[in-house]
Amino acid sequence: METIKIGLIGLGTVGSGVLQMVENNQDKISNITGRQLSVKTIVVRNVAKHRDDVDTSRINLTDNLDDIVNDPEIGIVVEVMGGIHPAKEIITQLLTAKKHVVTANKDLIASAGEELTSIAQQNHCDLMYEASVAGGIPILRTIVNSFSADQILEVKGIVNGTTNYILTQMQQKNWSYADALQKAQELGFAESDPTNDVDGIDAAYKMIILSQFSFGTHLKLNEMKVSGIRHMQLLDVETAASLGYTIKLLGIARRINDGVFAEVGPVLVPADHPLATINNENNAVMVTGQAVGETLFYGPGAGGLPTANSVLSDIVSVTKNIVLGTTGNSFNNYQNQADHVKADEVVYPYYLSLEMLDIPGQMLKLTQIMTKIGASFSQIVQTKNDNPTDNQTARVVIITHDMSKTQLAELKDALEQKDTINLLAAYKVLS
Known part of the structure; x- marks a missing residue:
């Protein structure tokens, strides 16, 4: 059976999960695609770093990107290094070299997705990024495939696990924001610098991508009101609970007349609403369609294996496209001009x-x-x-x-x- 060679950029939690899943799920992948997958080369910052969690003995471990870019055997490259730069330049280089790219980089896709998609199409390459939103929840492909004939009216949800964990502890254990954040950092749910999470920026990037898929419109971060939970008071969490509400950091994007409104901020959610039951580091996205009504997609929003599962689903999709000769199509073809929504x-x-x-x-x-x-x-x-x-x-x-x-x-x-x-x-x- 023909083998498709894969390059991997980054070997952190998600990269290790991807490597593990490719090796452990070969039988199912080959059954579905008719091809074997093999990780040939991994680019890391420090080649000498000791890695107990994964076996790289049969893999070319390097700190030189050219080992992937210039290797004609490598057809698909997975980028899980994160950040906008140099990830944007690296993906541009890979696409220009006719490599199909799978990424989990929501910051990059939200800010430069249009540009990278155009480069991919010019080079007849696939650019997939299911894992960029809500980790292990296959929400983007679901919107593309299952809502293609329905008019989406609203997409909203809990798309940041760090803030959801913090708010859950404040509500259930009466912890202060500072105490809940410290615990989240100890457990690895929050970075040492949690700014992007607690200020709502991470959630905003994900809502930009969800809006593109749901409404065909390309919002920019500076067009949205984005607020986080940094100044959340325990007294407000307790008061909301006494009134029958749970406070959640929600991303909301709605079709209003001929425009699209999107915002991220703390919201009081009725205790009997499905989103009120989503606790700790979990994510949930609620999509409201004109025909289907409300649908809820729930699961882990982060973590090595859940996110790697979404990455691997993209790899399988690219592999199918290679076999069928249908590469070079946009992950999301829906384009629609939206008016400005007035306050x-x-x-x-x-x-x-x-x-x-x-x-x-x-x-x-x-x-x-x-x-x-x-x-x-x-x-x-x-x-x-x-x-x-x-x-x-x-x-x-x-x-x-x-x-x-x-x-x-x-x-x-x-x-x-x-x-x-x-x-x-x-x-x-x-x-």
Whole structure:
């Protein structure tokens, strides 16, 4: 049986998982594709590094990319090194050398996917990146294949395992954000510098890719409002729970009229909603189709073998294309021009956490502001203060009826003019 040789760039957690799965699943792969797969060369930073978890005795281990680029035997290359640079330049070089590329690099695909796809097509090569979103959940290929005839109205979900782990610990164990983050770092769920995760940037990159597949539109990071959980207070997590909600960091992309709205931020999710049950480092993506309604895809959002499974599914797809002579097609062919969504078209209820001087007339001021902007309250609760010795201020939590983003901006502006009322947090509420 003919063998297709593979090059691997990076031998960390995911790279090791890919190597392990290629070796362990040969029978099934050859049964499906009619070809054997063999990892021939792996590019690493340090060739001398001792590696107990994988057997590289029969593999060419090198720190020279040219050993892959210039090897005519290698037809498919897997990039799992991460980061935008030099990954972009490396993948460009590989595609130009007529190598098919599989990557798990969501930062790169979200920011330069169009450019790389064009280079791949010019060279009649495949560029696959299923593992770039939600780790082991095969969400991108599902959208391409299973929703091809349906009109997707919304895609939303928990697409970052680090923040979901932190919020789960805050809710279930009453840990502070700092304590939950420290535990996540100890367990390897969070990096020593967790900025991309806790500030919502990682989730935003994934939502850009999901939006491309769902709506055919190419959003940019600077076109989205992105907020994370760095300033999340345990008191808000507890208050939300008492009101029947769980706080999750959600990415949301919606079709609104002829436009697409996308945003990442903390959201209050009703306790009986499927997304409220997704805990710890797991991910879930909910796709709402005009015909099929709501569908939920759940699974591990990261980890060596789950992510490697998605990488291997891409390798198998490329192998099939090689056998059939159909390489060079775009992973996602859906293209659609979307209008700009205006702020007054984006409507949600909101959770507002406010600190105000504990003197008469403050609620009247707030009510007057809400009346002026045409918004109204659904629930009002006075809760304990962060500081039990503080007798000067009161903490008030409000859940509003539907408000537009325009009204929310007007509310924030008006409250900034009030010395006696301080807006601590404003989170969307999923209805």
